[in-house]
Amino acid sequence: MDYARLGSSGLEVSRLCLGTMSFGTAEGKPWLLPLAAARPLYRRAWEQGINFFDTANMYAEGTSEEVTGELLREMASRDEVVIATKVYRATRAGANSQGLSRKAIMAEIDHSLRRLRTDYVDLYQIHRADPNTSPEETMEALHDLIKAGKVRYIGASSMYCWQFLRYQHAAERNGWTRFVSMQNQLSLVYREEEREMLPACRADGVGVIPWSPLGAGKLARPWRAASERAGIDPWRKSMYDQETDQPIVAAVERIAGTCGVPMAQVALAWVLQVPAVTAPVIGVSRAEHIDTAVAALSLKLPDDTVSELERHYRTRPVARFS
Numbered sequence: 001m002d003y004a005r006l007g008s009s010g011l012e013v014s015r016l017c018l019g020t021m022s023f024g025t026a027e028g029k030p031w032l033l034p035l036a037a038a039r040p041l042y043r044r045a046w047e048q049g050i051n052f053f054d055t056a057n058m059y060a061e062g063t064s065e066e067v068t069g070e071l072l073r074e075m076a077s078r079d080e081v082v083i084a085t086k087v088y089r090a091t092r093a094g095a096n097s098q099g100l101s102r103k104a105i106m107a108e109i110d111h112s113l114r115r116l117r118t119d120y121v122d123l124y125q126i127h128r129a130d131p132n133t134s135p136e137e138t139m140e141a142l143h144d145l146i147k148a149g150k151v152r153y154i155g156a157s158s159m160y161c162w163q164f165l166r167y168q169h170a171a172e173r174n175g176w177t178r179f180v181s182m183q184n185q186l187s188l189v190y191r192e193e194e195r196e197m198l199p200a201c202r203a204d205g206v207g208v209i210p211w212s213p214l215g216a217g218k219l220a221r222p223w224r225a226a227s228e229r230a231g232i233d234p235w236r237k238s239m240y241d242q243e244t245d246q247p248i249v250a251a252v253e254r255i256a257g258t259c260g261v262p263m264a265q266v267a268l269a270w271v272l273q274v275p276a277v278t279a280p281v282i283g284v285s286r287a288e289h290i291d292t293a294v295a296a297l298s299l300k301l302p303d304d305t306v307s308e309l310e311r312h313y314r315t316r317p318v319a320r321f322s
Helices: 037-046 059-075 102-116 135-147 161-174 197-203 233-241 242-259 263-272 287-296 303-310
Strands: 004-005 012-014 018-019 052-054 080-086 121-126 151-157 180-184
Touching: 004 151, 012 102, 018 037, 037 287, 052 233, 059 080, 059 102, 080 102, 102 135, 121 135, 121 180, 135 151, 135 161, 161 197, 197 303, 263 287, 263 303
Parallel strands: 018 052, 052 080, 080 121, 121 151, 151 180
Antiparallel strands: 004 012
8 A cells, every 4th residue: 555645734644545425324325335244345445554534424324424433443543544524514404404604513523523433533624615604714613623632634525726715715814724635526537626626736735535536436337337326326327427428438448458457447547646636535335346446556557548548538517516
């Protein structure tokens, strides 16, 4: 396993991050893996050198955090692992149940710490920008969590670059803690972040930990070959079923065949070579998914191969910013 600093911070993380959105239990999501099924996957990730685990307060109605907290306690000491979680989405009904107000943040960190069975979170991320709360209120609350010892570093997730910079500037003006990371969408089938966000992060020393580096699995199999989840998850179908993606998937398939490796390995190797990227967030449902991701760290793509993978991309509307 390779390790890197998260942006310009001193935090050292594995170059792959295990995403935990698929673990837990929730009504209407039969693809979720409960504790017993998740255990060997966390174990394999840890044995392969992954020390970075990402979850969110709303994943699987909070049970993803519970699974993550339980299994990491079984496997390693707290100081050995880097735990990231998020706040913003609604976790219950009623007022103050979502958003980035001081009240919501202060309440949700305590709920997350209880579910994760830990005293602190290494990386606390705002899941999206909150149009109803000022950046100053949000950044001061996050800064106070760091001063209270409940959070070590803070980060953000998918939003417009101008929104991200408003938060950063609010922190700078007031002497508060700034974001060290951006978790945004990036893959061969979604490259809109190359316009502004990736250059801004690279220039400002912000580590990028992209989600969905395989386009929700679209880049891991031939065109129209679907996983069981893809057939029943409306979000995946709406996000990654554009006909303009077909030549990209075909290019990945050709190059994977030439190299004699799985398609996922090629697609992930492309994300890993993007200069701003620290650690892609990988979703897994089988142990071999972890092995393939780790192997991608050793797959170096020549410039002409990168060009072949990239040349079919067509711009598309920005997605998942709300």
